[in-house]
Amino acid sequence: MRIFLIMLAVLLVSACQTAPSTADSVxxxxxxxxxxxxxxxxPVVWDYAPGGRNLMRPExxxxxxxxxxxxxKIRFFRYRDGSYSEKMPQPEWMGILGPQLRGEVxxxxxxxxxxxxxxPLSMHPHGLRYDEDNxxxxxxxxxxxxxxxxxxxxxxxxxxxxxxxxxDPSSKVWLYHSHVNSVEEIYDGLMGTIIVxxxxxxRSASDPRPVDADREFTTLFMxxxxxxxxxxxxxxxxxxxxxxxxxxxEADSGERIRWHxxxxxxxxxxxxxxxxxxTVLQGGHRTDVINLLPxxxxxxxxxxxxxxxxxxxxxxxxxxxxxxxxxxTINPQPR
Numbered sequence: 617m618r619i620f621l622i623m624l625a626v627l628l629v630s631a632c633q634t635a636p637s638t639a640d641s642v643x644x645x646x647x648x649x650x651x652x653x654x655x656x657x658x659p660v661v662w663d664y665a666p667g668g669r670n671l672m673r674p675e676x677x678x679x680x681x682x683x684x685x686x687x688x689k690i691r692f693f694r695y696r697d698g699s700y701s702e703k704m705p706q707p708e709w710m711g712i713l714g715p716q717l718r719g720e721v722x723x724x725x726x727x728x729x730x731x732x733x734x735x736p737l738s739m740h741p742h743g744l745r746y747d748e749d750n751x752x753x754x755x756x757x758x759x760x761x762x763x764x765x766x767x768x769x770x771x772x773x774x775x776x777x778x779x780x781x782x783x784d785p786s787s788k789v790w791l792y793h794s795h796v797n798s799v800e801e802i803y804d805g806l807m808g809t810i811i812v813x814x815x816x817x818x819r820s821a822s823d824p825r826p827v828d829a830d831r832e833f834t835t836l837f838m839x840x841x842x843x844x845x846x847x848x849x850x851x852x853x854x855x856x857x858x859x860x861x862x863x864x865x866e867a868d869s870g871e872r873i874r875w876h877x878x879x880x881x882x883x884x885x886x887x888x889x890x891x892x893x894x895t896v897l898q899g900g901h902r903t904d905v906i907n908l909l910p911x912x913x914x915x916x917x918x919x920x921x922x923x924x925x926x927x928x929x930x931x932x933x934x935x936x937x938x939x940x941x942x943x944x945t946i947n948p949q950p951r
Contacts, residue, residue, distance in 0.1 A: 648722030648774075649821060654695040655715060656730040657737050657794070657806060662689040662712060664840075664851045664858045665939075671860030672941055678859060680848040681939055685858075687842050689805040690733045700730055708864035712856025713836055714808025717792070718824045721779035721815040727770040731762040738762055740795035741810060742913065743788075745773040753795035761796055779812050780915075783899040786817040787826040789834065789876035789913045802880060803841055805856065809834050809876060809913075829917070830871040837887040837908055837930055837940065838880040850938065852930070858939030865928065865944035873918040879908030886932065893926035893946070894918050905931060923948040 665685040670678050678685070692714025694704040706715060719725055725744070731737045738761050740752030750770045752760045762768045780788040790810040794801035811824075811832070818824045825832070836855050843849025854862045867873050875896060879887050887908040895904045896916040906914055929941035 648720055648724070648815075649824075650724045650726055651717075651719050651824070652726045652728065653715065653717055654698055654700065654728045654730075655739065656693050656695060656700055656732050657690055658693055658732045659734070660689050660691050661686055662691075662805060662856060664853060664856065665861045669859075669861075670939070672939075672943075673859075678939070679937075681851060681858060683848045684842075687840075690737070690801070691805050692739075692808050698728060709833060709862065710855060711836075711862055712805045712807075712853075713834060714792070714806070716808065716834065717810045718813070719774045719810075720813045720818040720824045721774055721776055723774045723824065725770075725772045725774065725810075727772065728767065729762055729770060730767045731764055734764050736761050736763050736796045737794045737801065737806065738796050739770055739792055740798075741770075741772050741790060741792045742911070743790035743812075744778045744810065745775045746771065751795075753798070774812050776815075780814045784814075785826075785874060785897075785915055785917050786828050787811050787813040787832075787874060787915060789878065789915050791878055791880075791911065791913055805840075807836065807878075807880065809878065811876065826874065828872060829874040831867050831920075832874045832876065833865055834876040834878065835889065835928075836878045836880060837885070837889060838878075839882075839885055839935075839938075841882075852935050852938035852940040854928075854930075854940055854942055857942070860942045862942040865942065866947065867920045867945070868947045869920055869923050869949045871920045873920050875916050875918060877906055877908060877912075877914045877916070879910055879912040881910050883910075885910050887935065887940070888931040889928075890931040891918070891926065891928050891944070893922050893924055894920070920946045922946060 663686045694715035696702040729739050738752035792808050794806040813824050813826045817826050819827050840851040877889050889906045896918045898916045923946045925945045928944045
C-alpha cells in the first residue's frame with residue numbers, strides 16, 4: 617500500500633510539472649487574420665431625446681431632463697479607408713456608441729486612429745493583448761496618446777485570453793474608450809465595443825461574426841453627467857437616448873439573438889437590464905435581469921420566439937423614472 621501511494625504521488629507531481637496551466641494555454645500569440653479599421657474622433661452635438669419628446673409616456677413629458685437635451689460631445693466614427701472621406705454607416709440602435717470592432721481568436725486588429733477633436737485623445741481596449749506602446753493610457757506621453765490633428769495605429773491581438781471563456785457564448789464583448797482624461801472622455805461619449813468570436817466559430821475568414829447568432833445588439837447603460845451633478849443634466853441613457861428614443865431593437869421570430877451589455881459611470885450606475893417578454897441565458901443560467909456595474913461587460917443569448925413589442929429597461933426604480941427605458945420588438949414570422 618505504501619509503495620502504491622508513493623508511486624501515485626510521483627505521478628501527480630509529474631503531471632503538475634508537465635501539464636500547461638490554463639493561463640499559459642490561452643495566451644498564445646495571434647496567428648489569424650489582420651483586420652484593419654480606420655477610426656476618427658470628431659466633435660458633435662448629441663440629442664438625448666430627438667424632437668424633445670417622451671416616447672414612452674408622452675403625457676408625462678421629459679420632466680427636468682427635458683430642459684436641455686442637446687449637448688456638445690465627441691464621438692468615434694468609422695471610415696472606409698485612410699482617406700477619411702467616407703463614413704461607414706452603423707445601425708440606428710447603436711446610438712452614441714463608437715464603431716463595433718470584430719475579430720476571431722488568433723486575429724490582430726490594426727486600428728488607424730485620427731484625432732479630429734481639439735484635445736489629446738486615445739483608444740484603450742479592455743481584455744485584448746497589447747504592449748505598453750499600444751495601451752492608449754501611457755502616462756509617459758508615448759505615441760498612443762494622439763494630439764489634435766495627429767494619427768496613430770494601434771496593434772491589438774485577440775489571443776486566447778481575449779476570447780470567450782468556457783462558460784461564455786461563442787462571442788464576447790469588450791469595451792474600448794479614450795483614456796487620456798478618461799472620466800471626462802467617457803462623459804464625452806468616446807466609447808465603443810469589440811466583439812471577439814471563439815476560434816472556429818466565425819462565419820468565414822472575412823466575416824468574424826459568430827455562426828450561431830442570427831442577430832446581435834449592444835446596449836450601454838450609463839448616466840451621463842452634463843451639468844456637474846445637477847439632476848436636469850443627469851441623462852439616464854441607453855446608448856445615449858432617454859425615454860424611448862433608442863430605436864431599432866427589432867428581430868424576427870425564430871432568430872437567435874446575442875445581447876452584449878455594457879455598464880459605465882460612477883457608483884450610482886448600478887443597473888439591472890431587464891427584458892419584458894423573453895428570458896436570456898447567462899453562463900448556463902436562465903434569467904431576465906442582468907446586473908451591471910461600471911465597466912461591466914456581459915454577453916447573453918436569447919431565442920426570439922414570442923412576437924410582440926416589449927419593454928426593455930433598467931429596473932432600478934429611479935432610473936426608470938428618469939428615462940432609462942425603451943421598447944424592443946420581435947416580428948412574427950410571415951404567413
